[in-house]
């Protein structure tokens with residue numbers, strides 16, 4: 001009986017571990033709009049349908065933001081090569097942390113926290129918000145800026161709408177993301193399809 005109980009408990013632990021992590025499809029890392037066309041097309045659009053972001057598109061959004069591209073390094077440069085950006089995914093199904101090494105998103109909470117970002121009504125339909133987090137007062141905003149620019153270019157190429165947002169309750173969101181004391185949400189970016 002004891003053996004059966006410990007077997008069942010091990011099973012439930014491993015089930016939890018699996019359930020807490022989602023493997024994303026491999027990102028498509030070739031093609032898209034020519035770079036100069038994407039630069040010309042990038043813009044803020046404050047209008048979203050509720051249509052969810054599919055796993056393939058999410059994988060590519062995250063790869064452009066912070067994926068591994070060369071020599072174990074990322075799609076954006078970081079000061080002193082510290083590689084110290086964190087990218088969180090906020091969707092209806094909860095809060096997730098992107099793991100670029102494994103190409104997974106790891107569950108932080110099952111709570112839909114997007115309402116914290118509804119300080120501007122036009123984002124209330126947005127299916128996805130990225131939250132860029134760092135702990136380096138001087139350089140984290142620059143890292144976040146590089147990442148949101150890459151995402152903005154990807155959105156231009158893919159026909160997605162996006163808006164970078166600094167206007168929200170930063171400490172309230174940081175709490176929901178379970179950040180360490182020295183970490184903060186630098187900025188967020190709402191992404192979604194047109195209505």
Ligand SMILES: Cc1cc2nc3c(=O)[nH]c(=O)nc-3n(C[C@H](O)[C@H](O)[C@H](O)COP(=O)(O)O)c2cc1C
Pocket residue numbers: 042043044045046120163164165166167168187
């Ligand atoms: C750091 C940063 C914070 C921003 N915060 C907001 C915001 O809170 N709300 C908003 O509607 N737009 C925000 N924006 C979007 C800017 O208003 C927008 O980029 C600007 O009007 C230029 O338009 P464009 O992106 O189409 O070139 C932000 C942009 C940046 C770079």
